[in-house]
Amino acid sequence: MEIQHIILRHVKMDLLQPFTTSLGTEYDKEFILVEIQSKTGISGWAESVASPDPLYKEETIKTNWHIMEEFLIPLLFKQPIGHPDEVSERFSHIRGNYMAKSALEGAIWDLYAKERGIPLARALGGTKEKIDVGISIGIQESVDQLLKVIERYVQEGYKRIKVKIQPGWDVDVIREVRKHFPHIPLMADANSAYTLRDADHLMALDEFNLTMIEQPLSHDDIIDHAELQAKLKTPICLDESIHSVEDVRKAIKLGSCKVINIKIGRVGGLTEAKKIHDLCQAHGIPVWCGGMLESGVGRAHNIAITTLPNFILPGDTAASSRYWQQDIIDPEVTVDNGVITVPDAPGIGYEPNRDRIRERTLYSKLYKM
Structure with missing residues (x-):
């Protein structure tokens, strides 16, 4: 693949x-949309998936733009790319900045699949034609409101309900x-809101037969999670702590978790996500695909990676209509009784709508060799 140009767009969409x-609390979604056009x-x-503020991880939209512009894009222009796996190797001497790397690498993967006339899922080695998906529900104003929201999504057939928790909104709510x-498959997501001092309190969740509790302790920890997992019957799922296959190897060795959440942006791209999938499969650790309030473009990448065989648990890839009045892809992502049919068109399988993208773009810049 020889790159003709790259366009970065700062896009804003209202939730x-x-x-x-x-x-x-998020009221809208700002993100960098990447388009890489080849000479074909x-x-x-x-x-x-970086946000304006460094809350989930240290990366932000501004830092991502800087890293892409000053370091990563010049590396892509350096020489033609034979296979997308080469991108992570080319970026390897740049420390961290996983979300910036993932965005550029993901566009290369989409381009690679399109030039070969195959779906991105197949290019990644995926085999599923349909994937089960769940729903992620934020903290509500009241328990009654939460129950109403859950009822709606249960009736729509979502295969798993994820409820956000924090101190003061946890055991009694669950x-x-x-x-x-x-009887619904139910999990709790703590987003690093607890410490080991809360272990006895978290043990009270064991009576509710949760499929997992996601990232209860610090965002960068795998040591304390191992101690907590030894006390809990409920499986711990690691999210923010995992950036690479090496992190996963250490977490498995320590017994820090029984489930891994793979977010493509958090681990630096689809190539690393595949490696994590393969290692977890070899050790009998199920994985699932987490969501970051992506637009339809990012949602399409999540669908593609979820077609790999060890994505056993339903992910967070809900329908476009769950978040947006109108998505920026055609057709929008739809869910039928908790199932998404994997598109069979080349690449991500959805067509970015340039008019809607233009309407939501705050700033853009084109890069050429």
């Missing part, structure tokens, strides 16, 4: 309703959810 976690005239698309929905 249908606020989304609240222990980290804060075909474009590959991806997005950075108890009420279980009372009203005794």
Whole structure:
């Protein structure tokens, strides 16, 4: 693949309703949309999941733009790319900045699949034609409101319900959810809101038969999680702590978790996500794909990676209509009774709508060799 040009766009989309976690409340979604066009005239698309503020991780939209512009894009222009796996190798001497790397690498993967006339899922080695998906529900104003929201999504057929928790909104809330929905697959996501001092309190969650509790302790920890997992019957799932296959190897060796959440942006791209998938599969650790309030472009990448066989648990890739009045892809991502049919068109399988993208773009810049 020989790159003709790269376009970065700072895009802003309004969420249908606020989304609240222990980290804060989001009312809209700002992100960098990446378009890489080859000399064949075909474009590959991806997005950075970095936010304006360094809350989930240290990366932000501004730092991503800087790293892409000053360091990563020049490396892509250095010489033609034979296979997308080469991109992570080319970026390897640049420390961290996983979301910036992932956005550019993802566009290369989409371009690669399109130039070969195959779906991105197949290019990655995926085999599923349909994937099960769940829903992630933010912290609500009241338990009654939470129960109403859950009821709606249970009726829509989502295969798993994820409820955000934080100190003061946890055990009693989950108890009420279980009372009203005794049989649904249910998990709790703490977004690093607790410490080991809360171990006895978190053990109270064991009675509710949760599929997992996600990232209860510090965002960069695998040591304390191992101690907590030894006390809990509920499987711990690591999210923020995992950036690479090497992190996963250490977490497995320490017994820090029984499940891994793979977010493409957090681990630096699809190539690293595949490596993590393969290692977890070899050790009997199920994985699932987490969401970052992506637009349809990022959502399409999540769908593609979820077609790999060890993505056993339903991910967070809900329908476009869950978040947006109108998405920036055609057709939008739809969910039928908790199932997404994997598109069979080349690349990500959805067409970015340039008019809607233009309407939502705050700033853009084109880069040429």
